[in-house]
Amino acid sequence: MNTVFWFRRDLRLFNNHALYHAIENGCKDAIFFITEQQWQRHSVASIQIDLLKRRLNFLGQLLADNGITLHIIEAGDYDGCVQQLSEFCQRHSVTQLFANKEYEINEVGRDNAFLHHADELKISVTLCDGDVVAPPGTVLNQSGEMFKVFTPFKNAWLKQYQDTHFYFHAPPTMFSPIPWQGSGLLTGDDSSHKWPVDDASLSQICARFISDKLLSYKDQRDIPSIKGTSGLSPYLALGIVSVHQLITLVQQQYVDVLSSSKSNLFTWVNELVWREFYRHLIVAYPKLNKYNNFNEKYDPVKWRTNEADFIAWCEGKTGYPLVDAAMRQLIQTGWMHNRLRMVVASFLTKHLLIDWRKGERFFMQHLIDGDLASNNGGWQWAASTGCDAQPYFRIFNPITQSERFDPNGHFIRKYIPELENVPNKQIHFPHQYLAKSGKAKAVYWPAIVDHKTARLRALDAFKV
Numbered sequence: 139m140n141t142v143f144w145f146r147r148d149l150r151l152f153n154n155h156a157l158y159h160a161i162e163n164g165c166k167d168a169i170f171f172i173t174e175q176q177w178q179r180h181s182v183a184s185i186q187i188d189l190l191k192r193r194l195n196f197l198g199q200l201l202a203d204n205g206i207t208l209h210i211i212e213a214g215d216y217d218g219c220v221q222q223l224s225e226f227c228q229r230h231s232v233t234q235l236f237a238n239k240e241y242e243i244n245e246v247g248r249d250n251a252f253l254h255h256a257d258e259l260k261i262s263v264t265l266c267d268g269d270v271v272a273p274p275g276t277v278l279n280q281s282g283e284m285f286k287v288f289t290p291f292k293n294a295w296l297k298q299y300q301d302t303h304f305y306f307h308a309p310p311t312m313f314s315p316i317p318w319q320g321s322g323l324l325t326g327d328d329s330s331h332k333w334p335v336d337d338a339s340l341s342q343i344c345a346r347f348i349s350d351k352l353l354s355y356k357d358q359r360d361i362p363s364i365k366g367t368s369g370l371s372p373y374l375a376l377g378i379v380s381v382h383q384l385i386t387l388v389q390q391q392y393v394d395v396l397s398s399s400k401s402n403l404f405t406w407v408n409e410l411v412w413r414e415f416y417r418h419l420i421v422a423y424p425k426l427n428k429y430n431n432f433n434e435k436y437d438p439v440k441w442r443t444n445e446a447d448f449i450a451w452c453e454g455k456t457g458y459p460l461v462d463a464a465m466r467q468l469i470q471t472g473w474m475h476n477r478l479r480m481v482v483a484s485f486l487t488k489h490l491l492i493d494w495r496k497g498e499r500f501f502m503q504h505l506i507d508g509d510l511a512s513n514n515g516g517w518q519w520a521a522s523t524g525c526d527a528q529p530y531f532r533i534f535n536p537i538t539q540s541e542r543f544d545p546n547g548h549f550i551r552k553y554i555p556e557l558e559n560v561p562n563k564q565i566h567f568p569h570q571y572l573a574k575s576g577k578a579k580a581v582y583w584p585a586i587v588d589h590k591t592a593r594l595r596a597l598d599a600f601k602v
């Protein structure tokens with residue numbers, strides 16, 4: 139063996155830049171490291187690990203059917219990974235290694251450590267930018283710096299996309315689809331079983347979303363009771379599909395989708411660009427990887443340490459139905475609708491005045507799509523500490539959010555069946571109604587904070 143491909147969060151065969159180069163160079167072996175201890179340190183949710191293992195089982199068989207052996211090796215953490223990889227390369231006389239870059243600092247540290255060994259072992263290492271369309275550091279303002287506001291970033295990103303079309307690799311034609319029985323070497327807890335991992339199902343999910351939902355995305359994406367968004371985030375988080383692949387698919391159906399960033403159709407692509415923005419940010423500002431505020435102005439904010447309130451939030455027992463239903467969606471399914479992520483993050487950081495880092499970690503521990511850059515970006519946006527974030531004085535009112543985005547209480551009733559019989563008008567804050575019917579305590583939790591008081595407390599805390 140001379141050439142090896144190292145899989146990380148790029149578990150796909152199509153539009154996989156580094157894999158393409160590896161195959162061009164005669165690659166017959168691929169490798170993946172199971173790093174349970176590292177995942178634990180990074181709070182990776184067990185449902186995401188399960189999805190990853192199921193996908194690896196699929197990939198292993200697909201690769202084998204196409205003449206490539208996937209070696210899955212237990213390495214513990216990233217130090218173990220570097221050591222095992224060096225030994226593997228020596229054992230198998232590897233002379234070339236290909237991989238796609240990961241941008242988080244621990245991953246960069248791991249790669250730098252391996253590069254050092256590779257130098258000694260005379261292995262040529264090629265790292266590609268496979269996780270993003272535009273490599274970090276290539277979309278810059280006129281002063282050559284990273285944008286601090288999303289819209290000009292997006293405009294520059296779009297211009298670059300249209301001018302260069304970036305570098306798009308044709309899929310390696312050697313891969314033939316396989317009938318997939320859903321078995322394999324790795325066993326997980328099967329918690330992700332509702333998310334298919336084979337390419338045939340994934341192509342269908344992408345194609346259906348683009349043909350059936352894209353046009354209505356702008357109007358429906360904020361309604362949690364409707365399946366109006368793509369649900370592709372778990373696949374993007376593990377690199378099972380790529381942003382480039384998705385934009386290309388959209389363009390096949392809507393040739394001009396990128397020509398006006400103000401069109402309804404562009405709204406979805408806009409979200410994909412937010413993903414790119416947050417990735418560029420963690421590279422331009424490494425402090426984000428260490429959970430520092432982007433905006434240091436808010437470093438002096440005095441967060442409350444109230445474990446009881448935090449637990450009530452985690453368990454969906456705040457007494458605000460939309461917040462509670464959202465948290466139950468997260469716990470029960472491993473996923474949460476974007477509108478609700480904003481609502482619950484705002485509630486934790488503003489109403490409860492609890493540090494965004496606690497919510498950020500809790501999300502990572504439970505999300506199937508947990509991803510440092512997007513999660514950090516989303517949390518710091520909601521907490522107003524982030525780059526191009528929500529201003530601190532714009533505090534979501536969880537009751538009006540509920541009236542606006544779940545007007546008939548469909549979503550609330552799905553996750554809080556205790557409120558099934560509460561009328562639509564009262565379901566958004568049912569306490570008075572329940573008290574009158576004499577059931578308040580038995581049926582639902584009392585509100586842990588009063589909206590108006592909590593709002594004033596947050597405004598005060600942020601005036602630092």
Ligand code: FAD
Binds near residue numbers: 412483
């Ligand atoms: P769609 O609406 O179909 O969007 C398509 C894709 O665009 C998504 O899959 C995602 O990759 C990307 N995207 C959409 N919205 C955003 C956004 N606001 N920021 C960055 N990328 C976006 N997303 C994650 O993938 N992982 C996280 O850990 C994560 N944590 C978040 C935490 C908070 C507090 C907030 C407010 C948002 C977070 N998001 C995160 C972003 C967003 O909520 C999810 O990407 C989205 O809900 C996934 O559903 P979807 O695939 O149906 O999205």
